[in-house]
Amino acid sequence: MSVIDVIGIAFLVVGAVFFIAGSIGVVRLPDVYTRLHALTKADNLGLGFVIIGLSVWAESWIVVAKMVLIWGLVIVAGATAGHLVAESARMARIVPWRKSS
């Protein structure tokens, strides 16, 4: 296993951790607004690390570019989706969670 591999795997591990965190967040966090964070932050970061990790093995820059493009698209989609869901939830009068309640 080369140094390159180690670096790649390390990034993948970080990515995986973020994904796991995101999932746990989605399951454990108390309301829809907080769970949105898990979605928009943890997972997108996780994907970013995975892509960085995979880039070390990439056969060409085009592949890397494609993966970065994909990352960008996912971020945009995630951000928009988060906004729309939050907006809808607000319209639906879902009350944000407070520690006191």
Add this chain to the structure above:
Amino acid sequence: MTYSGYLYDLLLIGTLLWLAVRILAEVKLFKAVVLFIAFGLLMALAWVRLAAPDIALAEAAIGAGITGALLLDAVGHMRGRAAPYPTDEPAGDASAVTEMGDGRG
């Protein structure tokens, strides 16, 4: 084939079957449809595992793009009235609602 590959296949298939059962057993339409969208995604992963990227591509484009949108639209169309059979009560009457959601987990 590696053990992790086997594990992956079994997990994937197990989830697919479980999803199929859940989709069809689910009383809430919307939930069933979301589960079905997840099912489509996992099917795409299955096509990948079976070395059928063409089909994975089609499944991704169709499942995520059109079928999902159509199903969600249909569910939206059908949920104006709370009861599947029309009743004399006004739509959205609390008596016809089983589950109240306020966003709390």
Add this chain to the structure above:
Amino acid sequence: MNAVLMGFAVVLLLTIIVGLTRVERGPSPADRMLAAQLFGTSGVATLLILAQALETPALRDVALVFALLAAMATVAFVKRAWHPGPSGEEEPPCQ
């Protein structure tokens, strides 16, 4: 190497399965939809990893398509499926 990558794929699959419990539990449609959005991201990551593991570059195209369409379901959901009643009720049962 492949085995390691497949291991990561297994982990990502597990995150999807964990996410499914949120779809199951709800309670609001927004929660379910949100979890589904998460699968999209995980799926993209899985596909990219599998592209490497199975040496099938075409899977990156699949991932690209997934990424492009990731928001579709949520948008359709927001615009078409979810228009809750005055009380913010849960979606109706179908049976």
Add this chain to the structure above:
Amino acid sequence: MASAVPESPRGVRLAAGALCAGFGVLLVRAVLAIPEDHSGLAPVVAERLVDSGVKHPVTAVLLNFRSYDTLLEIAVLVLATIGVLSVAGSHPRVWAPVAEEADPVLSALARLLAPFMVLASGYLLWAGEHAPGGAFQAGAVLGAAGVLLALAGYARPAWVTKFGLRVVISVGFIVFLAIAVGVMFLGGVLLEYPRDYAKALVLIVETWLTVSIGAILVSLFIASASPIEELRARTGSGR
């Protein structure tokens, strides 16, 4: 829940269970008995691939070896679209424009993503010649772009029955059919592409199919989607 749809009677469930169990046994036996070493038609496809005009075997099968299947498949798609139009078209209500309702974030997303989707569609079309991809996948992505735009309020459902849309829906099929029949006048049989032109003809067919499939998928969505007013009127609230 007095008004709930009754679950199927117990007898039906039991019978269905027995039926499905029987099928299960039959299918498991049948599936396990499939010979492991079967080669199917893969060798024939590999052998003839050079004559097909494309390098990707699946595309070769779809658009040359068994292009008749694909022709009829597109007919199914067009047919279903006509069906949806006819079901939705006699719908008493007409859509009104919804543009003013567009969410700014959503329309920004649509404007950002739509060009990417069109590009990706072109890419998949091009890739189909030598790699996974092709007309259907490309068309599906194109259609998704249209659906996204429609959701963001850029589509006017009023035009779903207009002549222009009918042309776009059927043009792929018409071009495909025209080429299928046209080659008969070049001395071939139905759908027999002359070797030298095979690649070009397949590409022409695929391109138009992509356009049509995209249009069809958009129409399928727009024509049948319920007007937002109706949804809102029913619930008395919402966006």
Add this chain to the structure above:
Amino acid sequence: MNWPVIALLAAVALPFVTATVIFALGETRSTARSAANLLGAAGTAVAVLAAAASAWQGREERAFASAGIELLDIGFGLEADMLGSVFAVVAGVLWLVTTVYAIGYMSRSADRARFFGFFSICVGSAIGIALAENLITFFVFYEMLTLATYPLVVHSGTPAALKGGRTYLTYALPAGAALALGVVWLHVLAGPVSFTPGGALPFGLAFVHPAQLTVIFALLMGGLGVKAALFPLHGWLPAAMVAPAPVSSLLHAVAVVKAGVFGIARVVLEVYGPDAALLGLTLPLAALAAFTIIFGSVRALVQDDLKKRLAFSTVAQLSYIVLGVVLASPLAIAAGIAHLAHHAALKITMFFTAGVVAEEVGAYRVSEFDGLGRRMPLTMGAFSIAALGIVGTPPAAGFTTKWLLGAGALDSGTGWVLAVLAVSSLLNAAYFFPIIHRAWFRTPRAEWASGPAPGRAEADLRMVVPLVVTALAGLAMGLLAAAALSPARWAMLVAAMEAL
């Protein structure tokens, strides 16, 4: 194609062509329709006579004119032979007469296009039955007759008519199914069956498959027995009397019911032949026919409705023919075949009379006939001639029949038939003489006493003339029984061939 073949084809085809023309002309163009109808009927009469003439000429070598088409090994064939010609001529010639009568009778009725159209089809089917060369062709026309008669039975559209029609179908359709099964079964067992004097079954088949042949015979008789109104399958005939008079006259006295007995004659004489007796099938049939004779006569005795009485009389008279045919001696066979024509001419006269009387003076019941002879002398005169003929008063036609039948019965050693004949004749007299007596010797109703209004005929002449003609024909058949072309002589020739 030579003229006999043309005549043969024309005899069957012309009525159908006429029907098509009538349907096409529709309800409104009644003059053209009547003209076409008369023309068709006249043409048909000529054609059947020509076909009969060809049969007469070729009587030595039987199959003179024939034509047909093949479908698989189901051959559809037509042939003018001596036996068939009798029935064909009876149906064809009487159609012409009936057409004249019917145009008068139906002149104020609705749905005439439908009526005359189906009437033509019925006649065409009857002639087809007569001239069928084999059992399958026979069956085809037989079923066509079944169906085409239905619209005529229910013609008036009243609930009673619909009920009568339903009864008719309830009997006729299962009979058709039985016949179909029998015909197909026989076809499987014996191959194509062409009617042949002396039987058409392959030699020895009766020894190989006696049980199957018996069952087939039962199926065939069950199928044919309905139209032949054999007890207990006769129930539809009185019910069908709701039909308009021309229908009762031509169809329920001649074409339809005779199709049944004619079929029995064909099957017994020209399909089974001697095998029928060999298998022991004739005696039960003869006994059944004899019982039907008595039964029908007794039932006729108690009917007050004239058409019903005539219907039961028909039930009885038809069995004379069956009885004659089954007795299998030449004279008896001749009696049966001759009675086919005799009874046709006589009974059609009586039904015509019933129709005229009902139309003109509104009398339906025997009890309303008091003094009717004064009011309608020609009509009742013809009726009386016909009644006497049927009763069998010498020298009328019925007497010829009974004489031949009796002689035949003695020949074949079935003397009990004589007793049946005697009882039946008494009963015939008992149900017809009261009518004659009432009509001529009872005090007429006031409005009838002076006869028909001065300067007017007693009824529409289009109705009176035909019934006089048929009565005279019936009379002539009896008086001239020994003449060269009389039905009786013709029947003797046929019988001679059949009994070979």
Add this chain to the structure above:
Amino acid sequence: MSQTDVYTLAGAALFVISLYGLITRPHLIHKILALNIMSGGVFLVFVGIARRVMTPDPDPLPHAMVLTGIVVTVSSTAYALALAKRIYSETGAAVLDAPDVFERPEAGGD
């Protein structure tokens, strides 16, 4: 049991599960979903069969057939959904044995 077998059997299982769902679930959306899953099961069997070859690459023919099948399924799903929605609009319920909510028209097809 090979990888292919597992997927093929899973296809058969999906077929059976959704057949049961199709029969017993009254709601039209459920029935449509069941049919989709069912065809997914059949496609799995197809692709599983495509893998049962000696060559490293799978047999392209079943792949092509599945692609065709997917298009066909999408078409019919879209039409079925449009119908289901229309039925819901007309009857207020998305089931086959909808009760008579509105006046039933006199005659059938015109």
Add this chain to the structure above:
Amino acid sequence: MTDALLVHMPALAVVVPLVAAPIAFLAGARWGRPVALFATALSIPVAFVIAWMASTAGEKLRYQIGGWDAPLGIGLVVDGLSATMLLVTAVVGFAITVYSLGYFAEQEKYRFFWALWLFLLASLAALFLSADVFNLYVGLELVSVAAVALVGLSGKRDALIAAMRYMLAAILGSIFYLFGVALLYGAFGVLDLAHLAAVLGPDVTGQAAFALITIGLVLKTALFPAHFWLPPAHSNAPSPVSAVLSALVVKGSFYILLRLWTDVGDPSYVPGMGTLLGVLGATAIVWGSIQALRQERLKMLVAYSTVAQIGYLFLLFPLVEIAGRHVADAWSAGVFHAVSHALAKSAMFLAAGAVLSRFGHDRIEGLGGLSRRAPVTMMAFGLSGITMMGLPPSGGFVAKWLYITASIESGAWWWAVVVLAGGLLAAGYVARVVVPGFAKASADASDADVDAGRLPKHMELAALSLALAALVLGVLGQPVLDLMVVGDPASGVIP
């Protein structure tokens, strides 16, 4: 040139309506009519030429699409069976087109009728010609989607529900069929019917495939007990659509069954299958007829009659299994019945549609005086009823004749009893319409309106000519009987 054109005839049979369909779609309601009329008229000579080609060739002809040979490419097969079905499709299709010209009087609601209709005809032609099991799947789907869309065209509540029910059954049937195709390909590695016939062996997978395909097609053919979708669909569709559904669409899936069980394999390939299909057929005859006797609406009655008549088709499987092809031509009986039923049932539905137009309803009890108010229609109904009953001289009679012969010859006489009993039951339900038709016009219908809503002549004549064709088929059916066995390996050995 003529030779070159001849070669392409099989392709043309599909292409002519297939080209016309999108043109009609683009042309819209008004101009769709001449397009459809022209295309369906053109299909008739094409079908006749194909029939002529088949009978002169005396063997199966193939047309390899794309020039690719059989195991890889898709072939069109022309033999007696496919030529016969094409001929019937062309004739019935044209008659229904003529009828529809009057029936769909440029209503906006029906603007897509012509396109759907031409697609349906094209897909039927494709189905009848296809020599490839997967291509047959696509053809089946095409037929189903077109048929369902036509059923739902009116947009009425009952029609929509009927269309949905039909759709679900049809898709389910297709999926079963597709599973069978997958297994066949897995077991034998070919899709072409002829190749399949050559390599078909007694194999668990193959048998399961046959069973699955049969279940799927039985569902689509609406054989008892899978007939539940048919009566609502066929009775709620617009009448020309009902006609084509009963006449041709159910025959499409039956045709594939026939190919599969008598051309590729034989009924003994899966033990007991032939008998099972026969028993179901017999039950269908009885059950469908009894239901028809109980209906209150004319179109429901006719639809249940279809359920019953479909039963007859399936009697051929046990008889062929017991007796083989050579002893008794039960096979010909089945095909001939399919043909004559196609003609008669379309006539019957067209007549029912005319009744609906004329009376404004189709309640049987309210049909008094039909014979006076619409005599041609009544005639068409009555004549097609004769074929339903199987009485001479109709085509149905010849079919029943052959069935009875086959069952007596093979010693399985009970099938003959079923056939005859079915005929009597058919008489019962036909009489339910015909009898009140002769009644005096019912009280609510005065004679004044006899001329009020006169039907276009071509509509009534279309129905009448189909009924007459069914009738004449019984007498002049020999060419059809000769045609349909052309190229069939088992034919020509009738001892």
